[in-house]
Amino acid sequence: MSILITPKTKIxxxxxxxxxxxxxxxxxxxxxxxLVAGVTPGxxxxxxxxxxxxxxxxxxxxxxxxxxxxxxxxxxxxPPFAGDAILECVDAGLDLAVCITEGIPIKDMxxxxxxxxxxxxxxxGPNCPGLVTPGTGEGSDGGCRIGIAPxxxxxxxxxxxxxxxxxxxxxxxxxxxxxxxxxxxxxxxxGDPVNxxxxxxxxxxxxxxxxxxxxxLIGEIGGNAEVEAARWIKDNCTKPVAGFIAGxxxxxxxxxxxxxxxxxxxxxxxxxxxxxxxxxxxxxxATPSDMADALLRAAAKKGVSLA
Amino acid sequence: MNIHEYQAxxxxxxxxxxxxxxxxxxxxxxxxxxxxxxxxxxxxVKSQIHAGGRGKGTFTDxxxxxxxxxxxxxxxxxxxxxxxxxxLVTIQTxxxxxxxxxxxxTVASDIKKEYYLAVLLDRAxxxxxxxxxxxxxxxxxxxAHDTPEKITKVLIDPAYGVADFQLxxxxxxxxxxxxxxxxxxxxxxxLYTFFWETDAAMVxxxxxxxxxxxxxxxLDAKVSFxxxxxxxxxxxxxxxxxxxxxxxxxxxxxxxxxxxxxDGNIACLVNGAGLAMSTMDIIKHYGGNPANFLDxxxxxxxxxxxxxxxxxxxxxxxxxIFVNIFGGIMDCNVIAEGIVExxxxxxxxxxxxxxxxxxxxxxxxxxxxxxxxxxxxxxxMADAAQKIVKLVA
Numbered sequence: 186m187s188i189l190i191t192p193k194t195k196i197x198x199x200x201x202x203x204x205x206x207x208x209x210x211x212x213x214x215x216x217x218x219x220l221v222a223g224v225t226p227g228x229x230x231x232x233x234x235x236x237x238x239x240x241x242x243x244x245x246x247x248x249x250x251x252x253x254x255x256x257x258x259x260x261x262x263x264p265p266f267a268g269d270a271i272l273e274c275v276d277a278g279l280d281l282a283v284c285i286t287e288g289i290p291i292k293d294m295x296x297x298x299x300x301x302x303x304x305x306x307x308x309x310g311p312n313c314p315g316l317v318t319p320g321t322g323e324g325s326d327g328g329c330r331i332g333i334a335p336x337x338x339x340x341x342x343x344x345x346x347x348x349x350x351x352x353x354x355x356x357x358x359x360x361x362x363x364x365x366x367x368x369x370x371x372x373x374x375x376g377d378p379v380n381x382x383x384x385x386x387x388x389x390x391x392x393x394x395x396x397x398x399x400x401x402l403i404g405e406i407g408g409n410a411e412v413e414a415a416r417w418i419k420d421n422c423t424k425p426v427a428g429f430i431a432g433x434x435x436x437x438x439x440x441x442x443x444x445x446x447x448x449x450x451x452x453x454x455x456x457x458x459x460x461x462x463x464x465x466x467x468x469x470x471a472t473p474s475d476m477a478d479a480l481l482r483a484a485a486k487k488g489v490s491l492a
Numbered sequence: 493m494n495i496h497e498y499q500a501x502x503x504x505x506x507x508x509x510x511x512x513x514x515x516x517x518x519x520x521x522x523x524x525x526x527x528x529x530x531x532x533x534x535x536x537v538k539s540q541i542h543a544g545g546r547g548k549g550t551f552t553d554x555x556x557x558x559x560x561x562x563x564x565x566x567x568x569x570x571x572x573x574x575x576x577x578x579x580l581v582t583i584q585t586x587x588x589x590x591x592x593x594x595x596x597x598t599v600a601s602d603i604k605k606e607y608y609l610a611v612l613l614d615r616a617x618x619x620x621x622x623x624x625x626x627x628x629x630x631x632x633x634x635x636a637h638d639t640p641e642k643i644t645k646v647l648i649d650p651a652y653g654v655a656d657f658q659l660x661x662x663x664x665x666x667x668x669x670x671x672x673x674x675x676x677x678x679x680x681x682x683l684y685t686f687f688w689e690t691d692a693a694m695v696x697x698x699x700x701x702x703x704x705x706x707x708x709x710x711l712d713a714k715v716s717f718x719x720x721x722x723x724x725x726x727x728x729x730x731x732x733x734x735x736x737x738x739x740x741x742x743x744x745x746x747x748x749x750x751x752x753x754x755d756g757n758i759a760c761l762v763n764g765a766g767l768a769m770s771t772m773d774i775i776k777h778y779g780g781n782p783a784n785f786l787d788x789x790x791x792x793x794x795x796x797x798x799x800x801x802x803x804x805x806x807x808x809x810x811x812x813i814f815v816n817i818f819g820g821i822m823d824c825n826v827i828a829e830g831i832v833e834x835x836x837x838x839x840x841x842x843x844x845x846x847x848x849x850x851x852x853x854x855x856x857x858x859x860x861x862x863x864x865x866x867x868x869x870x871x872x873m874a875d876a877a878q879k880i881v882k883l884v885a
Contacts (some may be wrong), residue, residue, distance in 0.1 A: 209821075264720065291720065294618070295613070298618045299650045333821065335821055335850065351766065354766075355818050356767065360576070379613070397659075409616060431773060434776045441768070441769050443765045455773070472877075474774070474872045475766070475874070
């Protein structure tokens with residue numbers, strides 16, 4: 186199994202006719218993902234063609250979901266319209282909306298999050314790389330790739346990865362694959378201060394997933410989401426967990442690329458979060474090169490095989 | 493994006509948040525005109541820089557205090573002359589300090605008591621939060637640490653805004669009554685409207701004061717705006733003061749590069765914010781000091797890489813460069829070609845360590861190896877970080 190998505194999940198792409206959305210729709214199709222529809226208002230009836238693929242485009246998420254059975258949307262629309270795109274997924278009753286868009290105003294996300302509270306639809310992102318459940322083919326082809334992550338560095342396996350950062354997710358995934366192990370699902374929750382799904386939500390899903398045997402939790406400065414996740418892990422998580430926090434050298438008060446990566450006080454520094462990780466029994470990776478090794482150490486301590 | 497106190501107060505007034513009467517001057521020639529708009533009597537002179545701790549700061553010529561109380565307007569003019577174009581060093585500016593290019597005069601208010609008021613984002617609940625304290629005019633982090641019971645936080649439902657009962661909670665926490673309570677409630681509600689309507693990221697009033705006549709005023713104003721929302725606020729973009737920003741950071745923003753200058757000597761060029769932050773960390777871990785944060789983004793082109801190299805080399809402290817790229821989708825060879833071209837164009841003389849991984853990495857590595865450039869290749873982040881630290885040491 187996996188979490189949130191499987192190779193059978195049918196997805197639609199909002200913003201499939203934009204350059205960025207189109208490029209990643211093509212890569213997902215190449216990976217073997219069940220990408221069944223595109224949505225661009227005003228372009229309904231046209232097709233998104235790539236090799237042998239001919240993906241129908243619809244004017245609305247409602248129409249696309251009704252016609253194709255898609256249950257997940259990936260959003261590539263520009264920041265001023267991204268909040269609206271998320272609300273449309275919720276209104277259409279999708280299971281999951283994954284928002285890749287970077288640069289959405291915080292106020293828009295505050296309102297969107299308020300509007301979707303209690304809704305059936307889960308939001309991942311915004312400003313995230315998306316998620317991958319690897320397949321069994323060469324370069325993990327045949328899996329479900331939603332977003333912008335490289336599919337080929339994955340391998341079907343049993344490690345769950347959750348991170349705010351795209352490139353650090355890839356780093357962790359690549360290390361795991363290089364050791365001959367693989368991933369159940371890798372999830373990028375995004376670098377914005379207001380996002381749909383946080384570390385803890387994903388950790389709970391990994392803990393409940395019988396196919397996930399170990400977890401890598403990657404965080405950064407700013408906010409307290411990693412601390413909240415770590416405390417829950419201490420009390421509830423039965424699986425080995427390795428953690429890494431980026432931003433130990435970041436100056437206070439400066440926004441480090443991600444809108445959410447900013448040290449606001451004593452408690453959201455890298456040092457404070459690492460201290461909580463240690464206190465909660467999470468094996469801390471000293472450097473990003475150490476993430477997979479840290480998980481192997483954690484697994485060895487618990488006598489768990491990750492293979 | 494940050495703005496100056498005098499700009500923030502002008503915006504406050506538009507939204508019905510009372511402030512002491514004031515006027516700003518951008519040169520000594522403007523002092524008289526600015527002071528003429530204020531009544532005779534006790535006057536404050538305030539250096540306008542984007543950094544806290546101004547009152548306790550020291551100018552590089554030894555003059556103490558970036559915020560001064562004066563008994564008369566004549567005294568105020570005199571002191572303003574000592575601040576203008578002088579460089580103020582505070583706990584937040586770093587040793588280089590900031591040049592004062594605007595001085596702000598205000599009527600010196602009679603203070604009955606000082607309070608704290610702020611509106612910002614509460615990340616845990618994803619809602620705006622109003623924070624108040626009876627302890628004003630002091631460092632709020634210290635209050636939060638030593639006497640957390642003296643801080644009250646009220647979360648605001650974005651679908652409704654500030655409810656009257658919440659205003660009563662806040663006023664109760666501030667222990668105000670009568671005219672003070674009524675005035676403070678109005679001020680808080682208007683300040684929240686300002687926060688919401690302008691897409692502010694944080695609004696801090698420290699201190700908020702009461703006067704013997706029952707007025708409630710914002711004596712200071714610290715405001716920052718959400719950069720992501722600036723596209724819909726041209727009136728706020730117009731308040732940007734480039735003098736307050738590092739020229740290298742301004743240059744980087746033109747190329748859509750996220751760059752932040754630091755004080756070390758190993759420059760970093762990385763793709764992805766998380767990887768860029770941890771590249772700085774790993775340099776420190778192996779005993780080096782990062783000179784900057786630099787994220788070239790997912791779609792780095794040759795032009796971007798060249799611009800990034802030029803910006804990095806504009807920092808005279810830099811003694812070596814660490815390029816760390818995980819090309820997930822991005823073709824490592826495109827990056828490698830960009831590096832080769834950039835190094836040739838800028839005539840690099842400093843040690844350069846490159847760690848490439850990901851898509852088409854073998855081709856990228858061979859492009860680097862066959863370039864004839866004196867660069868060092870690293871296999872992993874750890875390996876490359878150790879190499880650059882050793883080369884620079």
